[in-house]
Amino acid sequence: MLENxxxxxxxxxxxxxQxxxxESLAFIQLSTINHQPSTINHQPSTINYQLLTNERN
Structure with missing residues (x-):
């Protein structure tokens, strides 16, 4: 039997x-959340490119 x-x-x-x-799971979640704004920020440039392309055609 194990002692106290x-x-x-x-x-x-x-x-x-534990x-x-x-702590490592919390860090992974934070770093994942930090990647989302950069993905969202790419969308306006794509929309602007489509508008420019449509104006030229």
Whole structure:
């Protein structure tokens, strides 16, 4: 049977691991959100290009 200090060490390591995983997931979500505005910003230039092309034709 595990002693109390071994159990507390195991539970502390488990909490640290869960915290690290949660932090890395949060970072991935933030970096994904940061990519969305640049994608949205590309749309107006595409629309402007279509307008210019239509005016020439």
């Amino acid at each position: 200090n071994q159990l507390s060490t195991i539970s502390r390591r488990l909490r640290q691991k 915290k690290a995983e949660a």
